[in-house]
Amino acid sequence: MHTLTHLERLEAESIHIMREVVAEAERPVMLYSVGKDSAVMLHLARKAFYPAPPPFPLLHVDTTWKFQAMYDLREKMARESGMELLVWHNEEAAERGINPFDHGSLHTDMWKTQGLKQALDHYGFDAAFGGARRDEEKSRAKERVFSFRSASHGWDPKNQRPELWNLYNARKAKGESIRVFPLSNWTELDIWQYIMAENIEIVPLYFAEERPTYEWEGGLFMADDIDRLEQVLGKRPQITMRPVRFRTLGCWPLTGAVASEAKTLADVVQETLLTSTSERQGRVIDKDAGGAGMEKKKQEGYF
Amino acid sequence: MADASRHPTYQADALIAEDIEAYLETHQNKQLLRFITCGSVDDGKSTLIGRLLYDSKMIFEDQLAALESDSKKVGTQGQEIDFALLVDGLAAEREQGITIDVAYRFFATEKRKFIVADCPGHEQYTRNMVTGASTADLAVILVDARKGVLVQTRRHSYIAHLLGIRHLVLAVNKMDLVDYDQGAFERIVADYRAFAAEIGIESFTAIPISGFKGDNITDAPSAQTPWYSGPSLIHHLETVELAGTAAQARSFRMPVQWVNRPNLDFRGFAGLITDGSVKPGDKVRVVPAGKTSTVASIVTFNGDLGEAVAGQSVTLTLADEIDCSRGDMIAAADDPPQVSDQFEVTIVWMSDEALKPGRGYWLKLGTQTVTASVAEPKYEICVNSFEHLAAKTLELNGIGVAELRTDKPIVFEAYGTSRQLGGFILIDKFTNATVGAGMIHFSLRRAENVHWQPTSITREDHAALKNQKPRVLWFTGLSGSGKSTIANEVEKRLNLMNRHTFLLDGDNVRHGLNRDLGFTEADRIENIRRIGEVARLMADAGLIVLTAFISPFRAERRLVREMMPEGEFIEIFVDTPLSVAEARDVKGLYKKAREGQLKNFTGIDSPYEEPEAAEIRVNTVEMTVEEAADHIIRQILPLK
Numbered sequence: 001m002h003t004l005t006h007l008e009r010l011e012a013e014s015i016h017i018m019r020e021v022v023a024e025a026e027r028p029v030m031l032y033s034v035g036k037d038s039a040v041m042l043h044l045a046r047k048a049f050y051p052a053p054p055p056f057p058l059l060h061v062d063t064t065w066k067f068q069a070m071y072d073l074r075e076k077m078a079r080e081s082g083m084e085l086l087v088w089h090n091e092e093a094a095e096r097g098i099n100p101f102d103h104g105s106l107h108t109d110m111w112k113t114q115g116l117k118q119a120l121d122h123y124g125f126d127a128a129f130g131g132a133r134r135d136e137e138k139s140r141a142k143e144r145v146f147s148f149r150s151a152s153h154g155w156d157p158k159n160q161r162p163e164l165w166n167l168y169n170a171r172k173a174k175g176e177s178i179r180v181f182p183l184s185n186w187t188e189l190d191i192w193q194y195i196m197a198e199n200i201e202i203v204p205l206y207f208a209e210e211r212p213t214y215e216w217e218g219g220l221f222m223a224d225d226i227d228r229l230e231q232v233l234g235k236r237p238q239i240t241m242r243p244v245r246f247r248t249l250g251c252w253p254l255t256g257a258v259a260s261e262a263k264t265l266a267d268v269v270q271e272t273l274l275t276s277t278s279e280r281q282g283r284v285i286d287k288d289a290g291g292a293g294m295e296k297k298k299q300e301g302y303f
Numbered sequence: 304m305a306d307a308s309r310h311p312t313y314q315a316d317a318l319i320a321e322d323i324e325a326y327l328e329t330h331q332n333k334q335l336l337r338f339i340t341c342g343s344v345d346d347g348k349s350t351l352i353g354r355l356l357y358d359s360k361m362i363f364e365d366q367l368a369a370l371e372s373d374s375k376k377v378g379t380q381g382q383e384i385d386f387a388l389l390v391d392g393l394a395a396e397r398e399q400g401i402t403i404d405v406a407y408r409f410f411a412t413e414k415r416k417f418i419v420a421d422c423p424g425h426e427q428y429t430r431n432m433v434t435g436a437s438t439a440d441l442a443v444i445l446v447d448a449r450k451g452v453l454v455q456t457r458r459h460s461y462i463a464h465l466l467g468i469r470h471l472v473l474a475v476n477k478m479d480l481v482d483y484d485q486g487a488f489e490r491i492v493a494d495y496r497a498f499a500a501e502i503g504i505e506s507f508t509a510i511p512i513s514g515f516k517g518d519n520i521t522d523a524p525s526a527q528t529p530w531y532s533g534p535s536l537i538h539h540l541e542t543v544e545l546a547g548t549a550a551q552a553r554s555f556r557m558p559v560q561w562v563n564r565p566n567l568d569f570r571g572f573a574g575l576i577t578d579g580s581v582k583p584g585d586k587v588r589v590v591p592a593g594k595t596s597t598v599a600s601i602v603t604f605n606g607d608l609g610e611a612v613a614g615q616s617v618t619l620t621l622a623d624e625i626d627c628s629r630g631d632m633i634a635a636a637d638d639p640p641q642v643s644d645q646f647e648v649t650i651v652w653m654s655d656e657a658l659k660p661g662r663g664y665w666l667k668l669g670t671q672t673v674t675a676s677v678a679e680p681k682y683e684i685c686v687n688s689f690e691h692l693a694a695k696t697l698e699l700n701g702i703g704v705a706e707l708r709t710d711k712p713i714v715f716e717a718y719g720t721s722r723q724l725g726g727f728i729l730i731d732k733f734t735n736a737t738v739g740a741g742m743i744h745f746s747l748r749r750a751e752n753v754h755w756q757p758t759s760i761t762r763e764d765h766a767a768l769k770n771q772k773p774r775v776l777w778f779t780g781l782s783g784s785g786k787s788t789i790a791n792e793v794e795k796r797l798n799l800m801n802r803h804t805f806l807l808d809g810d811n812v813r814h815g816l817n818r819d820l821g822f823t824e825a826d827r828i829e830n831i832r833r834i835g836e837v838a839r840l841m842a843d844a845g846l847i848v849l850t851a852f853i854s855p856f857r858a859e860r861r862l863v864r865e866m867m868p869e870g871e872f873i874e875i876f877v878d879t880p881l882s883v884a885e886a887r888d889v890k891g892l893y894k895k896a897r898e899g900q901l902k903n904f905t906g907i908d909s910p911y912e913e914p915e916a917a918e919i920r921v922n923t924v925e926m927t928v929e930e931a932a933d934h935i936i937r938q939i940l941p942l943k
Contacts, residue, residue, distance in 0.1 A: 001551060002580075002612045006335035006416040009547075015616035016575040019560040023629050023670070047604040048573070048616070052565035134407045141406040160404070161737040162430055162653050164437040165726045166575070167667050171735040185418055187409045193331060270323040 014182040015048040024170035025127035032058040034070040035249045037131035053082035060087045063111035065251035088119035100253040127178045135187045145184045151175035192269045208245040208260040224252040339420040339435045341459035342445030347476045351514035359410040405435040414541040429700040430653040436466035440546045443472045448481045452494045458686045471507040479513040483527040550613040554638040555579035558669035559631045571618040577723040580612040586636035589627045590714045595636045596623040630671045632714045643746035644712045652697035654738035661828040663862035668727035674710040718742035765845035769803045773842040778851045780877030783884035785923045786851040792932035808851040835863030855911045876917035881906045
């Protein structure tokens with residue numbers, strides 16, 4: 001008798017989900033954001049299809065404002081996994097010079113939400129894996145593993161398909177697509193434990209280090225590209241070297257740093273367990289539109 | 304509020320701070336329990352879950368601050384914290400103060416991780432509760448101590464039992480509002496015991512709690528219930544036996560999800576083991592085909608395994624090159640699962656559009672997808688009184704027992720034996736929505752016994768003798784569109800060309816074969832199904848069959864199409880606008896329908912679903928009967 005641990009059960013479930021998608025979808029893709037959840041998702045994909053490489057490409061919907069360390073790891077992981085890497089830039093956002101300082105939530109909408117839709121339409125992907133978890137946010141808690149999207153990428157929370165046992169309905173009409181969340185049942189702690197147990201490489205920004213930081217609208221941020229920062233702001237902000245790390249990774253001007261001394265994985269998990277602010281707090285996105293920010297964004301096609 | 308110093312998770316903080324590695328070591332090896340909570344908002348269900356999250360420290364400071372401000376704004380607990388606001392996630396739910404959908408929550412204690420499916424309690428959300436229950440090992444049934452066992456308590460218990468949940472917890476909540484009265488608790492437990500026996504629930508655990516105050520949630524007995532000698536809710540959740548244990552003791556089964564062929568030297572079968580365990584060298588059988596082989600290796604990214612067990616996702620290689628693909632099952636050679644195409648099942652209907660007996664739906668069970676049709680239910684079960692009611696169909700949230708048949712044999716186990724090999728979903732072929740879920744009771748016959756008797760004269764022989772390629776020319780269109788007239792003209796021409804034909808229409812079918820059928824939607828579906836079967840037999844005999852029926856639903860036309868070999872079914876859309884057909888009104892039927900004397904008349908009070916990709920379309924406004932017939936003949940040439 002071998003009683004499976006919770007991590008073994010979660011792993012088996014995620015692998016089962018990925019294989020169902022590959023068996024039933026015509027053109028799947030994995031959305032790869034280079035964060036820790038993406039790292040776990042990619043690792044699970046490599047396990048699911050071993051010895052073959054995962055039979056779908058990686059898609060990074062880029063905003064041009066990600067941390068340099070993320071771009072570096074992205075290239076490395078694509079090479080190691082033997083997967084094709086597709087990078088998408090919303091050209092309209094680039095032409096209009098949309099940036100996180102001047103355009104606030106429009107930056108997220110143009111680069112990420114619209115960019116994602118453009119990329120999915122452009123390549124004709126009918127199923128896209130995403131690394132979202134149900135413990136992240138209230139509206140995610142009610143989303144299906146196979147989340148059905150209309151031809152215009154909208155999500156209708158009141159009209160979701162019932163999902164029973166481990167049976168997933170991947171059928172859809174032409175033009176419609178499915179977002180699939182293989183990590184639905186993982187918690188933040190599960191992710192960290194799994195990274196530790198499986199020795200998964202993650203972006204070094206998750207670990208504390210002396211980094212150049214500046215303060216902006218009450219938050220602490222890292223100046224990942226000082227020249228560009230100066231260019232957009234019109235002045236050079238006060239830069240201070242501080243030991244900081246990041247709990248989530250996104251665009252560097254939108255991702256709050258936390259003061260920390262956690263230099264190893266064990267330190268990070270320790271800090272996570274003892275900390276008392278929730279993970280997405282460093283991100284500005286959830287607080288729009290009252291308590292329903294994420295739900296509204298998802299209806300509009302955000303992941 | 305629970306005493307923080309006694310709480311297990313609070314004690315853990317010390318270990319986390321002192322020796323994180325030791326802490327993680329113990330937590331790597333936690334087990335996972337999935338459970339559901341059922342009850343209505345009034346029973347304090349969301350409050351209980353909020354309490355579990357709060358007591359196990361799954362709520363962070365910023366969430367707590369938001370919760371406190373929300374509690375004052377829209378909460379129902381005055382100035383106190385309204386835990387329900389933590390879990391009612393969707394905007395519509397917060398506004399209306401109800402839980403609409405299943406929400407999944409996560410928390411952990413020292414011993415286990417938990418996934419809670421928070422299910423809505425109202426009868427109109429039965430399907431949501433069924434969904435949450437399908438993956439749960441345990442159900443917490445909430446009862447308000449002031450109200451006792453209600454109709455909804457019975458409904459929730461019945462559904463949990465129906466979905467195969469073996470561990471039931473009767474949580475008598477709001478004990479604080481009855482002054483923690485032992486008598487009140489015991490009366491409720493006695494009531495529940497009597498009812499539970501009635502529906503076959505063998506055992507349950509009753510716990511007096513207060514989700515709001517925290518009594519008997521983490522520690523028992525609370526100071527308020529010294530008379531209670533059982534476990535706290537958390538303690539019970541931490542110690543109850545897990546379902547995976549029983550699954551491993553059964554014979555080996557692994558539905559094949561995907562065949563892994565990275566190169567010519569490797570052929571692996573990927574799947575999630577549902578039952579039993581497997582080792583290299585084990586004799587296995589691939590069902591339904593029945594060929595046997597031996598497991599060569601269990602391949603994983605982290606190296607080959609010496610053994611794999613139920614619940615793991617693996618890739619197997621076999622010693623022999625045998626046919627095996629998605630939908631097949633690799634099973635213990637000496638104890639393979641059953642195979643059948645006719646079943647008695649319980650069905651839970653989940654769509655606003657009622658079940659259509661006889662219609663073909665996609666059925667997904669494990670990794671198999673086949674076409675299935677459900678007969679008229681034997682009975683519907685009233686989820687409140689458990690009476691068996693006569694039923695012609697099942698509406699949204701209806702639960703009934705019916706016979707089901709599939710278009711080809713499937714590999715299965717009774718749901719009572721294996722949830723994963725006995726539970727299935729039904730998918731509408733046009734909307735692609737999941738419209739129903741079902742549980743197999745047993746096979747009505749063993750499919751092995753009805754294997755086709757191979758006949759010496761094949762359908763090819765029949766066709767060759769007639770010097771023609773059999774076809775079914777399926778005319779569809781509104782009443783009065785000209786189907787029969789054009790079909791008749793086409794048959795005349797085929798006859799002149801020395802072809803063997805037969806025309807099936809309302810007159811020769813309705814008066815004989817189908818005279819027991821009326822015009823309800825279910826009867827119309829059965830009508831078309833029978834015509835399809837007859838047309839197929841005639842095509843097997845080598846004939847060119849012409850049929851002229853309104854056949855208004857795409858699903859039924861598709862059902863018939865799928866009965867035939869590829870390319871043999873020719874759908875001919877006789878396209879006549881309703882206004883034109885109604886103006887013709889050859890039989891005076893439209894007039895009667897407009898006056899309300901004829902019910903369910905296509906085009907008037909019953910829909911006509913136009914073909915989306917008919918092989919042939921004739922427009923009777925622009926074409927004469929002769930032109931239409933010419934056009935059709937040209938399209939179906941050559942005839943052999």
